Amino acid sequence: GLLDLGLGRAAAALARFERLTREPMRHHICATRSTPDLVESAVRVGTPERAAEPLARFERWASSVQQPWADALLLRCRALVAADDDQAQALYTEALQLHDQDGRALEYARTALLYGEWLRRARRKAEARGWLNEALEVFDRLGMRPWAERARGELTATGAQDEGSKPAEGAAIGLTPQELQIARLAAQGMSNRDIAAQLFLSHRTVGYHLYKAYPKLGIVSRSELKKLEL
Template identity: 55%
Template sequence: MELTEEALSRGLPPSSVHAAAARSLLDLGLGRYEAALERLADTVAGPNRQGAIASLPDLVEAAVRAGVPERARDAADWYAEWAAQTQQPWVQAIAARCAALLDTDDPGPAYSRALDLHREGGTPFEQARTELLYGEWLRRSRRRNDARARLHSALEAFERLGAAPWAERTRTELRAAGESLADGRGGGDDLAARLTPQELQVARLAATGLSNREIGAQLFLSPRTVGYHLYNAYPKLGITARTELARLDLG
């Protein structure tokens, strides 16, 4: 965060573009989709638009997860055109991932194509991001066993790379897929046992400062449903306000 402050305050490309991209990638890992979307949208609309092309897939993911996929389509089209020109497998893999995110019918084939292309080249980080998104879709499609396989692969890569926010986002998804994870934090078993699995996931995310809408985007719930789970969780945890969640050890 601190390393990007000066570049963002000066507003001089390309350093400001790179700083905005780095900050937005962190926001994505933490589930702050609306913040990532607004920052990237401003960057793409700025005078150094061409320098922001590598961040277009982040804009697509942020828009889709924030519930405004229509704001992602131009970025996805632009990136797809660039992928066709470069003919690089890793670029085409990410373009396929963007297409999968925007496919409301059956994104499975696009995710599979993306992973095939990732294996031809590119970075483990981007492949893990694709596996995470694929796993999220599989879990929502009630294919939990398939989802867990993809999510475990993503988690292993994120942990190996030291991408802590992305690893935690993947653990959250694995828990939503019905898996109990030992994360080494300990001490929260008694509190955690008081909550249903869904209440626990919502409470953990709320404790990090995310809004109901941001939590809903991460767990694929409506903001109202998130609020309902928090309302039920508070008396079980012996608290009366959201601000008190941060002091609890929920494991």
């Protein structure tokens, strides 16, 4: 499930995590511990309601164990499903503070990535870059390549160029940061729905950006993307 989530296959990840919500695994610690991953997967595919009951159980569990790392994960989950922007920002900020105190670098990086993505969608690109760079540093250090590539993709979408990212070349230079990010993911074989889940976009928006990108790249079909150096 984590591999699917890291590779942007949110629907596949959600299906795996949901198996842990059913008997006989429902009360196992691995099922409880995977709830934040289930919440992220459900939000990415646009069905947060599928995580409502597991999240309620996780909240009760976190309240009973009273550990900063568990509280931080709960705050991250609440931020993901928050309907109000001010509330979401406050939850992300508090979660990152708790992660920082606890010292679990991976969870800190994952929350920083989600917060950076949220800031980018809010068009606060300068703020987003700081958190995305922090996440990228941890993912690179831990050798978590799929997550590092996600962070790099988000940085690209903010218009930044990090040292480990491949710059646009040739016809790709004419693409917007968002078009380049989507074109690269499509070239990897990801479907519009998987790209949409990874980037928190609608699949129609992904299709629109590809439609705009094709003429700039001098191609007419998705299959031709794989032949390009993006």
